[in-house]
Amino acid sequence: MLKRTIKTFVARLFAAPAKGPKRLAQSQHGIDPDLVSRHAFKVCEVLQQHGYEAYVVGGAVRDLIAGLEPKDFDVATNATPEQIRPLFRRARIIGKRFKLVHVVFGREIIETSTFRAGDSQKQQTDAHGRILRDNEYGELLDDVNRRDFTLNALYYDPITEEVIDYHNGVEDLKNRVVRMIGDPDTRYREDPVRMLRALRFAAKLNATIEPQTHQPIQKLASLITNVPESRLFDELLKLLECGHALKCLEQLQQEALVPYLLPFLEHSLSDPEQRLFLEIALARTDSRVRSGRSTSPSFVFAALLWKTVQEQWAKRIKAGSPPVQALSEASDIVIDAQSSVLPIQRRYQGDMREIWFMQPRFERVNNRAIWRMIELPRFRAAVDFLQLRAEAKEVDSLMAQWWMDLADSDSTETRAAMIEARPTAPRSSTSSRRRRAPRKRIKNTISQDSTNE
């Protein structure tokens, strides 16, 4: 305990700026004011007009300086939630533990929070040093020092266009270095999620992790198990949806974090065929994210676990289960095993199953049943998934394209004509129940044995 207090004290000494912050002008940080949300500007302007300090903070400032489009804009201020709310027409206080204000402008929400203190003396921690409560208001400097990395601790005043930089964050950002504020070991113990964040920002910004910031991660990896599951799941999703998913997963593997998050991934990444599938899947996700299109968590998880499901499916068939039932059993086995480490939210689990269950049907379904399939809520996602499998040479690409065209066509007439002229003649529904499906020359062992419709 004493050792940690001394360590925290030393960290504070290092964290404390020698001579106050740098104030960087537009020419030094390069933020294009036209790219700053006018609503974030408005929130800062109104707060400042009422005598408060107010800055755009966090990811938005980092991304603007790095030349990326920010996902959203957050504001930090010394006004309390009760002082902030009456200043705006549509603003609501949210949060129980630490209150903050959502200022609403049409579809944009500016999350506005009061400077928070990061003084460990007042914080409750668990036996490993993880912070349990972090809900004290503070001053600007407290707020700066409680942030994770120097490049995330930049405060942009949109009115003066100055960036306040206590920890050389702009320099680190321009040099592409992820550097922890304070003593990395202590800060990872305070919040182990920071390990995942370090990897994510390094991948996203094509940055290196500064050696001292990097060094403790492997050693502390297991502390991630102390983080509440829902928060861990959110951070894992952020890794998968940051536009550099494969890089992030490889980093997770290198830092020995994979067993605590995605237990099957270790095997999948080391098996060449499975790895290829993951590479193709994640490259698709990454390119969607980078071109500003949406991705769905269920699709990404369906892809991450698909090869494992296939392995289990083949085993269940070998053990005598009929194909459809075997797929259902395989899905349960894989989802349960994943859940024992980090549960995937139930609504995503349902979607994943639907995506998986439609895969064998694409190859076997008869023309009449196609109409029912089209109506399924995850039909489009399942067709996308089929395309992914075609890209990985698991299924015939012409067949996958036919389904894609069907999904893309918007009139019933076009669909009816397509189904009528369907190239691979389906078996009649009655006879197919009795006869075994002919073996196709497709690499995937499981699709050969798949369902009768």
Ligand code: ATP
């Ligand atoms: P993203 O682009 O993913 O939103 P972000 O940096 O904005 O990245 P948020 O989770 O939105 O991430 O957090 C906003 C800011 O809050 C961060 O930039 C950082 O300054 C601070 N922050 C977030 N999480 C932590 C943490 N675990 N420890 C310390 N500071 C944090």
Ligand code: MG
């Ligand atoms: Mg953010």
